[in-house]
Amino acid sequence: MNEALNGPMNISQILKQRLGAVMLTVVIVAVSINVYINHRRVSPGGDDGIRIRISHWHLEAEEGFRRVIEGFEKEYFKRTGRRVTIEQVTVPYTGYMQFMNTGLIGKMAPDIIQLWSSSDPGSINKLVRYFKPLGEHVRQPNPFNEGTPLEELAWKNTFIDELRGTIQPQLQEYFAIPLSLQTTRVFYNKTLFEKIVGPVDFPTTYQGFVDLCQAVADYHRKNGGPALAPIAACDFQEGMFGDAYREAFLFDVKQKCDFNFDGNADELETAWAYGELWHFQSPSFLYAWECLGEITQYFMPGWVAAARDDMMFAFVQERALMTLTFGYDVKMISQQVDGRFELGIARLALPLDHPIYGELVKGPRSEVGTPGGNPLAITRETPHFDVCLAFLQYATSPEANSLFNEATMWLPMVKEAGISDTFLEPFLPETKGYMGQFKHGGEFGGEFSQFRAFAKGIEREFSSGKLTPEEYGKKLAEAYESLAGRGVKEVFDNRHRLIQGFDRYDAALMLIAFAGPENERANCRSRLPSINTSIQKQLFEFNAHKKRQRDKVEQKP
Amino acid sequence: MNAVEINFKNFRQTGSVLLLLVPSLFGLAVFSYGPAFEAMRHSLYVWNGDSIEEYVGLENFRNLLGDLGLWTPLLLGGLFSFIAACTEGIARKQAWRLLAAAAYAWAMVAIGRDYWAAISMLPGSTSVIWTGGALLGTALFCGLSVRLANNRMNTLLNFLAYSLPLVFGIYYIVTVRSMGDWLFWMSFRLIIILIAANLFTMWPSIFTAVVIHRLKSEKAQYLYRVLFVIPMIIPQMVMLLVWKFFYDPNVGLLNKFLLGTGLDRVLIWLDSTLLHWDVFTSPFRPAWLGQPELIVPAMVFWGFPWVGVVGVLIYLAGLQNIPESVYEASELDGVSWWGKFRHIELPLIMTQVRLNLILMVIATFQAYGFQLVLLGPTGGPGNKGLTPGLYMFYQAFLSQNYGYACAVGIILFALIFFLTMINQRFVRVDK
Numbered sequence: 012m013n014e015a016l017n018g019p020m021n022i023s024q025i026l027k028q029r030l031g032a033v034m035l036t037v038v039i040v041a042v043s044i045n046v047y048i049n050h051r052r053v054s055p056g057g058d059d060g061i062r063i064r065i066s067h068w069h070l071e072a073e074e075g076f077r078r079v080i081e082g083f084e085k086e087y088f089k090r091t092g093r094r095v096t097i098e099q100v101t102v103p104y105t106g107y108m109q110f111m112n113t114g115l116i117g118k119m120a121p122d123i124i125q126l127w128s129s130s131d132p133g134s135i136n137k138l139v140r141y142f143k144p145l146g147e148h149v150r151q152p153n154p155f156n157e158g159t160p161l162e163e164l165a166w167k168n169t170f171i172d173e174l175r176g177t178i179q180p181q182l183q184e185y186f187a188i189p190l191s192l193q194t195t196r197v198f199y200n201k202t203l204f205e206k207i208v209g210p211v212d213f214p215t216t217y218q219g220f221v222d223l224c225q226a227v228a229d230y231h232r233k234n235g236g237p238a239l240a241p242i243a244a245c246d247f248q249e250g251m252f253g254d255a256y257r258e259a260f261l262f263d264v265k266q267k268c269d270f271n272f273d274g275n276a277d278e279l280e281t282a283w284a285y286g287e288l289w290h291f292q293s294p295s296f297l298y299a300w301e302c303l304g305e306i307t308q309y310f311m312p313g314w315v316a317a318a319r320d321d322m323m324f325a326f327v328q329e330r331a332l333m334t335l336t337f338g339y340d341v342k343m344i345s346q347q348v349d350g351r352f353e354l355g356i357a358r359l360a361l362p363l364d365h366p367i368y369g370e371l372v373k374g375p376r377s378e379v380g381t382p383g384g385n386p387l388a389i390t391r392e393t394p395h396f397d398v399c400l401a402f403l404q405y406a407t408s409p410e411a412n413s414l415f416n417e418a419t420m421w422l423p424m425v426k427e428a429g430i431s432d433t434f435l436e437p438f439l440p441e442t443k444g445y446m447g448q449f450k451h452g453g454e455f456g457g458e459f460s461q462f463r464a465f466a467k468g469i470e471r472e473f474s475s476g477k478l479t480p481e482e483y484g485k486k487l488a489e490a491y492e493s494l495a496g497r498g499v500k501e502v503f504d505n506r507h508r509l510i511q512g513f514d515r516y517d518a519a520l521m522l523i524a525f526a527g528p529e530n531e532r533a534n535c536r537s538r539l540p541s542i543n544t545s546i547q548k549q550l551f552e553f554n555a556h557k558k559r560q561r562d563k564v565e566q567k568p
Numbered sequence: 569m570n571a572v573e574i575n576f577k578n579f580r581q582t583g584s585v586l587l588l589l590v591p592s593l594f595g596l597a598v599f600s601y602g603p604a605f606e607a608m609r610h611s612l613y614v615w616n617g618d619s620i621e622e623y624v625g626l627e628n629f630r631n632l633l634g635d636l637g638l639w640t641p642l643l644l645g646g647l648f649s650f651i652a653a654c655t656e657g658i659a660r661k662q663a664w665r666l667l668a669a670a671a672y673a674w675a676m677v678a679i680g681r682d683y684w685a686a687i688s689m690l691p692g693s694t695s696v697i698w699t700g701g702a703l704l705g706t707a708l709f710c711g712l713s714v715r716l717a718n719n720r721m722n723t724l725l726n727f728l729a730y731s732l733p734l735v736f737g738i739y740y741i742v743t744v745r746s747m748g749d750w751l752f753w754m755s756f757r758l759i760i761i762l763i764a765a766n767l768f769t770m771w772p773s774i775f776t777a778v779v780i781h782r783l784k785s786e787k788a789q790y791l792y793r794v795l796f797v798i799p800m801i802i803p804q805m806v807m808l809l810v811w812k813f814f815y816d817p818n819v820g821l822l823n824k825f826l827l828g829t830g831l832d833r834v835l836i837w838l839d840s841t842l843l844h845w846d847v848f849t850s851p852f853r854p855a856w857l858g859q860p861e862l863i864v865p866a867m868v869f870w871g872f873p874w875v876g877v878v879g880v881l882i883y884l885a886g887l888q889n890i891p892e893s894v895y896e897a898s899e900l901d902g903v904s905w906w907g908k909f910r911h912i913e914l915p916l917i918m919t920q921v922r923l924n925l926i927l928m929v930i931a932t933f934q935a936y937g938f939q940l941v942l943l944g945p946t947g948g949p950g951n952k953g954l955t956p957g958l959y960m961f962y963q964a965f966l967s968q969n970y971g972y973a974c975a976v977g978i979i980l981f982a983l984i985f986f987l988t989m990i991n992q993r994f995v996r997v998d999k
Contacts, residue, residue, distance in 0.1 A: 238818045246944065313817035315858030315949060316942060460967035464751050468951030472860050475949050494750070497631070504614065
């Protein structure tokens with residue numbers, strides 16, 4: 012009607028009147044173009060050749076990955092004449108798990124992903140569903156090892172641990188390839204250490220370590236000045252010290268509870284043996300906590316609420332003499348220290364020769380079975396499995412693995428790769444000692460979700476000095492006795508559900524074993540029995556044990 | 569020009585207008601109602617967020633709440649009492665009350681049955697006390713409410729008569745029977761304290777709004793409003809980290825302030841003589857977020873001086889609706905500054921106070937980010953900082969029990985809904 016009255020509208024009038032619609036159209040077009048460009052970017056086989064993406068959470072390893080990627084792109088072109096572009100997607104530690112999960116569920120995950128842990132049984136379902144098994148490939152030689160002493164060896168045998176730490180025990184399958192070896196060490200300020208206790212060696216005994224902590228506290232009390240704590244710590248350090256002492260004291264108990272002889276006592280085994288073979292108020296537990304309590308009192312004030320960054324800053328800013336962390340922090344710490352003080356590395360001393368604790372500690376802790384760090388897995392959605400596999404093979408050739416670990420200052424995972432720097436020698440794994448874990452379901456990653464949450468709260472209460480080891484044990488026992496039953500049910504239910512997934516996996520294996528390609532039949536046949544006797548066996552044994560217990564009770568007058 | 573009613577009957581004339589609603593309805597359905605219905609559905613499943621999805625009926629609720637055989641009549645009783653309180657007609661009111669009484673009687677039978685079943689195994693006195701207490705409370709208040717009919721106390725007595733059994737029953741289930749999920753119940757402790765604290769911490773916002781409103785200069789009013797709006801653009805995460813720094817035992821401002829003003833000595837004296845918490849000692853470096861005893865005070869103190877930006881703006885909006893003539897009349901009557909607040913401003917912004925109360929209760933129930941950032945996913949030492957929202961996060965994202973977390977969410981929804989209804993019904997606004 013307006014047009015009829017006022018004549019035809021010009022463009023600017025139309026734009027003015029339809030500004031909202033115009034803006035909406037512009038936004039929709041811009042977003043569509045953006046989505047199209049991104050889609051093209053991540054889509055397989057663009058015009059410029061093959062493009063794959065690799066994601067990890069070690070921001071400090073960006074340079075190492077870059078070196079390996081550049082080497083691989085050249086080598087792959089030389090060998091095949093095909094151009095490959097690999098893009099690194101680095102995501103910080105805190106958001107990595109969400110990034111990985113959403114990417115995998117949404118089928119938009121990168122082609123190669125760094126896993127949290129290469130053999131975590133809790134993620135079997137995830138491994139089977141989202142990642143390509145690598146078993147058949149790790150049994151073949153690595154083509155990138157040609158011309159090296161490893162040429163004849165199967166790929167898995169070229170790793171320092173021969174991939175024992177990476178195999179998924181229930182499935183007897185490999186899903187990830189590690190690039191480095193990470194051990195736990197005490198990082199200390201050598202300059203300050205010598206200022207406080209003189210030019211002596213770092214203590215190698217538990218008592219020496221406690222005395223050192225006390226010396227630092229006394230030094231600060233006497234001299235005053237800016238805050239100085241013996242140990243820079245956060246929740247992470249408490250867990251590491253706690254694990255070290257718990258494993259040391261509970262080795263005997265673990266041996267007794269390891270009914271399926273897999274080297275560990277898991278939640279179900281320990282639930283089964285609770286009250287008969289172990290108890291939270293037994294000397295092993297009480298001594299382990301006593302040790303932990305003795306050490307946590309020397310943690311920096313407010314460590315309970317501190318984040319990992321706070322801990323790291325406290326150490327590099329010389330507000331603490333030492334800290335305990337993984338080897339992968341060495342580069343970052345060295346850079347931050349920047350020559351302001353000399354950095355020392357030492358092993359954590361366990362109370363082996365302590366007059367009281369020593370009786371229950373059987374020996375040092377072996378690091379031989381430590382799973383390799385930075386485990387990289389190939390996602391099922393990738394259209395370039397062969398390129399991804401070739402990248403992993405290249406990255407674990409001696410030359411490339413040396414290149415990677417030289418840049419990251421980590422220990423190489425591959426034989427013949429060699430340590431580039433003598434500085435890394437203290438990080439070499441301890442080969443002697445005991446192995447295996449005792450799990451009651453309430454520790455970090457434990458499968459009894461309610462007990463785990465409660466145990467965490469009560470552990471913090473203990474660590475903040477509010478509970479004695481006896482009180483801690485009592486509270487934990489009360490919680491365990493009322494929540495472990497539910498936890499066992501939770502584990503059973505979860506594993507029953509997983510078995511449904513295994514059945515599909517087993518069926519596929521069986522099909523290959525009897526009707527698959529000739530060269531894969533033997534491999535699949537050999538894996539079938541081990542799969543079928545893992546979880547199911549545990550479940551049946553547990554049920555049988557409970558039945559026996561019930562029968563015993565019923566027989567009582 | 570004749571007005572045409574916009575509805576589906578007149579679709580030919582008004583269809584284009586109705587179609588304009590489609591995009592927003594679609595968005596609402598997909599992004600708001602869809603997830604909500606999915607959460608309701610998944611609360612009946614064991615769901616790991618991905619491939620494992622198994623229907624388990626009410627098992628998640630049973631694990632969380634305990635005996636649903638006792639919960640059901642208690643909650644039905646609560647619901648019927650509430651409807652009775654909201655209903656206008658006397659006959660209808662009585663009918664709902666009868667239904668509520670029947671539901672409570674059913675709950676009492678369940679408690680009694682429970683007691684007789686356990687009489688040989690338990691000391692028994694506790695359950696008898698609570699069963700007796702509930703029955704006595706019901707009888708007493710029912711009797712009083714009938715006797716004092718038409719009295720001004722009638723509403724309160726009726727409310728007590730029909731809510732006490734609910735309270736007694738819930739207490740019985742939670743403490744005596746120790747059923748359900750410990751941590752879930754434990755998480756409400758902090759929420760109750762924070763909601764109680766909200767009743768006090770809301771006043772600084774009201775006073776601030778009144779002070780700004782009474783400023784004579786419009787420019788000054790505008791300046792203060794802007795000053796209050798500016799903090800809104802600071803991301804919540806930054807605020808959390810600022811407060812984390814504030815509470816830091818080594819370099820935090822709180823400890824420095826206490827040391828600088830000598831208040832540390834007062835706290836040390838209080839601790840040694842009265843509290844016996846053993847957290848305020850010399851040298852004075854209390855870890856406000858690391859000691860179980862200090863977590864709740866730290867949570868309550870968070871946000872000091874509790875002048876909420878949104879709250880102030882809401883109250884200001886209410887205050888600006890008060891006609892100038894009311895103030896002029898009060899001036900003529902010689903009403904003091906306090907009288908103006910007490911008799912004019914506060915009654916006239918009660919709608920906003922109620923709204924703010926609802927928002928605060930909802931926000932408190934849903935809160936988890938602050939606790940997660942400062943104390944970790946299990947709520948710090950002794951789980952003192954655990955809230956239902958944080959527990960929901962823990963179950964979903966750390967234990968991959970998404971179905972269980974959905975059930976926690978549904979219970980929270982029901983509770984918030986119920987509290988909002990109570991608030992709407994009982995916090996009266998007299999214009």
